[in-house]
Amino acid sequence: MKIISQPKTYAIFANPAHRKLVDELEKNGSKVFQFAPLKTEKIESAKNIEIIKNALTEYDWIIFPDVYAVEYFLEILEKQAIDLFELDEILVLACGEAVADRLRFVQLHADIITSSGDANVVFSTLLNYVGESEMANTSFFIPKEVEFSSGLKERLIEANAQVTEMPIYQMFINDKMENAKLKTLLKGGAIDEFIFTSPEDVIFIKNYVLPEILPEMFSETKISGTNEITIRSLNENELKAVRFYNKERG
Known part of the structure; x- marks a missing residue:
């Protein structure tokens, strides 16, 4: 028996790839706002390439903050014909399951998978693993987005660790009006449910709402994910998500 749902604003x-889903939702009279994904661009300067090559032998740890940092790091390795086996001697920390999942896809093992990318969580996890007395003898390499700053670098430096952050990609918001529209709709509670379909979507929303606090922006909006890895990414960013179920499919 088909369950008839009331029209909502999504x-x-x-x-x-979402066209069929949007059509099904709109068929019932629901309104669907579609926001543009953010564009990303790899930063591949000669200096960056040299730093990455050195990172494979000079650092104890690589910390991947998000899935794009993984993808662009691996792209540069591939373009430079650097074998992934050269990473075997380096310890790897993945900030969240989505990052670890992306590493598993290329058969790279994460020695630590944190429950979120929060600087305090990551630092505490590393401190427990490395030991406070060994921090001064430990070096960390963090490939990241140009504007990304979680405060982790500062926490590690305070513990006397050696840290190098390297911008490996840049993210762009092309339409400032659309950015303002999304914030206004969320703040006003005008969106009943926001559907996320990938971990990349979670990165997009974090950048869309900056400098606002992410969970507060969704206080009036239901959050759903279409798959388990996306739901995990949402939860890791303090967004309580449920599995999306389209009642219009019957």
């Missing part, structure tokens, strides 16, 4: 990041 939001989703636009993607041709």
